[in-house]
Amino acid sequence: MHLTLETMSFLAATAFLAGLIDSMAGGGGLLTLPALLAAGIPPVQALATNKLQSTFGTGGAFLAFWRKGHVDLHMFWLPALGAFLGSAAGTILVQVVDSSFLAALVPVLLILIGLYFLFAPSMSDADRKARLGRVGLTIVTTIIGFYDGFFGPGTGSFFTTALVILGGLGLVRAIGNTKLLNFSTNLASVITMIIGGQVLWAIGFTMAAANIVGNQIGARLAMRYGGRGVRPLLVVMSFALTAKLLLDPANPLRQLFF
Secondary structure (H helix, E strand, C coil), X not given: CCCCHHHHHHHHHHHHHHHHHHHHHCCCHHHHHHXXXXXXXXXXXHHHHHHHHHHHHHHHHXXXXXXXXXXXXXXXXXXXXXXXXXXXXXXXXXXXXXXXXXXXXXXXXXXXXXXXXXXXXXXXXXXXXXXXXXXXXXXXXXXXXXXXXXXCCCHHHHHHHHHHHCCCCCHHHHHHHHHHHHHHHHHHHHHHHHHCCCCCHXXXXXXXXXXXXXXXXXXXXXXXXXXXXXXXXXXXXXXXXXXXXXXCCCCHHHHHHC
């Protein structure tokens, strides 16, 4: 698929900003996925290409947090495995769903996830007593992983929220271990998408380079300041991009209601 230089530049800039936000608060896919769809890329290929670029970004962020000692591989290898398997299952399912159904479903999901980001409670940096052990967390991460494989945006925030509320982790440690979980889901999804022949490589690698830079900067900011203050920006930009999708005359929802 050939895109103009202006469109590629827009996608790269969006991937950079998404990586920056993703490392600090999660939810970068709320920007990159609608941007890919707004560029005219079909839903499944947009999901696949989004997974390719985000895999590189989350992988780099995971290494940054791990080097600083914010990732507990001993505790979270099993939840990461569950997330991997759940994501693979979700990715297989999304490739057999009718594309027109996905085109109608995606804007609705984007709006719902955006509302979650808008109204989700703030989280503390202090560790607390865990409500679930490793097995319980693995069940939760497997479910979130399935969602990530099927759709994706907001997954990082869902993992972080689960680790804070259910795992008892402080915010920075939760964000660090989220990168391990999110890298696992992205890796499973992109492998499955590659096997299915859905990835647009040139677009994906261009966005991946920008996403890596954004994730590295965001990871350092998150370790220093936490993820405060970025959610309002994420929500505004996400809703703006979603509105652009809904204004497209070819969108099934627009055709249904107008």
